[in-house]
Amino acid sequence: MNSFKGGTYPPKYKKTSEIAIEEIPLPKIAVVPLLQHVGSPSKPVVKAGDIVKTGQLIAEITGLISARIHSPISGKVLVIEKRLHPFGIGIESIIIESDEKDERVEFHPKDITKLFPNEIIDIIKNTGIVGLGGAGFPTHTKLWPPKDRKIDSVILNGCECEPYVTCDYRVMSEETEKVINGLKLMMKILDVHNGYIAIGIKNKDLIEKLKDKDIKTISMGSKYPQGAERQLIKTVLNRKIPYGKLPMDVGCIVHNVQTAKAVYEAVYEGKPLYERVITVAGSVKEPGNYKVRIGTPVSEIIDYCGGLIGDVKKIILGGPMMGLTQFSLDVPVIKGTVGIVALTEKENKIYESTNCIKCGKCINACPEELIPTAISWFVESGKYYELANYNPLGCTECGSCEYECPSKIHLVQNIRTAKKLMKTLKY
Amino acid sequence: MRFIISSSPHIKSEETTSKIMFSVFFALIPAGIWGVYKFGIYSLFIILASVLSCVLFEYISQKYIFKTKINISDGSAVLTGLLMAYCLPPSIKLWQICIGSFFAIILSKESFGGIGFNIFNPALIGRTMLWILFPSDMLGVQIDGITQATPLGLLKGNTAVQVSTYLNLFIGNVPGSIGEISKLLLILGALYLFWRKIISWHLPIAYILTVFILSVIFGQDPVLQILSGGLILGAFFMANDYTTSPVFTKGKIVFGFGCGLLTFLIRKFSSFPEGVCYAILIMNLSVPVLDGFNFKNEVLHTKINIRKYVYIFFILTGIYLIAFNFPACRGINLKKSSDKSGIFKEVLPVASDFREQNDCIKGLDENKKIAGYILKIQFDGYSGKVNAVVGVDKEFKITGLKIVEQNETPGLGSKMTEKDFLNQFLGKSHEKILLTSDGGEIDAVTSATVSSRAITDAVREGINDLKKKIE
Structure with missing residues (x-):
């Protein structure tokens, strides 16, 4: 098999890979930041005092690259103000108090066979789907490449090369159909015939499950950063992306498996993106994979998992290789949050840096x-x-x-x- | 609750600088134990003195001279001390080692900015300074012993000698510097470092392979070239030092090639008996060019074309070889004795007249009777052919032995001409002219076993032939 140059082999710590996804109770107060994606922040369409339902549009697209945001819970909008964001800065957020009813807006699934690709893209745009692998690039923009780029392959990224994180693996195992059909939808939109699913954890049952006549399933090596877009394309298609170019310049588009699932739910069920699966791992009492609403504060999730154990020194949103450390547990889960990792001093040794010895x-x-x-x-x-x-x-x-x-x-x-x-x- | 904020990545590998240094240290320990076993407890004191003085100088320089952060615990000074001790002969004095450590640590390393900034291998700088300052004490043994001499026994196809010579060199049953003699243990240590992924194979293999190929081309015994001297220690543990070798694989291969070439040239042609140490030090200078960047000291960004570098190497080598083969360029010929009969008289004092007859020179006494014979022998010395004259009496016992012409280096070769060694031959009949290690009565010159064997064999065979001819 092809591989990319460089890389390393950090320990995996993927103990949560066989723990089934569990739904976390609704948050009492949801903090929904207006910036959860790459691009310009969304513009709120509700104001303080409004009553919202789960899945109701609360913020609209601004600019070329942006995404809609939907209410994760039903209840009352308390205020729109700056709140702590996982990036470590204050960002305008819509604060919603839950009425604990979880009333949903009516979803209107459409007959997929009658839709044109641009209509499917409209659905994806309206349901506010962004890349769920971490960066959060708006999915509809990615699925609508400029005319002069000929796309011939779509890759679903289920590598999860980050230690601890197992949520994508669980989604692939438990919601296989949705993932496969989501990929097929993307292939239909882009009119391509090469679909690939790249999986990180080697599991024969999963490979068997993902078998489909239109899709190739590829089991990846354990090298880090296998799940990075450029390295993934090099491994799967043996195409090297020149510096400064995008995957579409080499005729390829990469999506996360959870994005594919969200696309499926948006198109077939009419469900907007207001929840996702994350991994809670490290020094917590009950590590596992949890389905959480966007905007749930990290403190509530950790409480549900039984709290922190030991002398936790670092709380990381994302994986330990690229994630962001948090100084407060009040930050909310956003669309791009793949996991919460709590590290004690033992797992996260702090070293003093010394001179470079030119080891290479x-x-x-x-x-x-x-x-x-x-x-x-x-x-x-x-x-x-x-x-x-x-x-x-x-x-x-x-x-x-x-x-x-x-x-x-x-x-x-x-x-x-x-x-x-x-x-x-x-x- | 208070949490730490930091930049990603939040997990780091367990490997640290000091772990790497101590892994190399442990990889070198078995070879040192063998050295202590072979040369006695004094060599342990040499190792301890070298390590302790290096650490002490590092501490002093960091605390009082350069006033930087004290980081003796990173193990680099310990390793420098160990490596320096390993290329010192057991004849060195302890106070001299401290002077070597001074140059190694303070001048070669700390004055450049400490670990990671030095351009020369500190251990080799220390060793070189000791060689310059105390040549007579260093002469006892060298990092690079006796490599060039091809024993006559080997040339005559005496395979038994060959195998045992190789085996002794490989296991370390030879004189030499403390840590370099047991190639077996050094290679085992290097294998451990490969397994730990601390060193890469490119540089040492390129180094050894170059020496091997050049030995074959120039008619030397390649296995002997590789197993003798400090080549194995130098290739795996000194040339391959992180800071003073290139970081890219291509650069490492060219570096190894350059080291091999220079080692071979120095061994074969120069007046220095050792090649490894100087080859590595000279190649250290080429590291910024081979890397194509030198971000630590001065700015240099050349997209260096490695192939051109190799061509330049070949051209320079060609010039070097041609120059060396012009007689006018070869300097060191010792004065030829024009008065041949004077030498004959020296080796065969009882004779007063000499007459050449049937390829053999007879010495006649005053009564014109045969008093003995003069024998001219030639053998491969350290750097070229050596001519000697042997005088034997009627019973074929040696009355005198004199080297008349040699290209030998002031180091080893000239040791062979010393009276202590040559006088051992006097009065012995040819059956007993064998090295003590081969069951005879001649003690070899320390560190020059092969040369010693060459002369012994030449004398014995020569007398044997003469005897057959006369009878």
């Missing part, structure tokens, strides 16, 4: 063939004019280099600084 481990680990230690050194030593020669903008921040570094240099942090410097100083 970061260079060998970088999937984008950069020289992380050089970029890091130029940032630390203030030689910003050198940065342009080492292409820091090519970094996907996967963290392989820093994981491998024996000197424990903060490579990713320095490269992020380099990226910002490149953009602001225009070297």
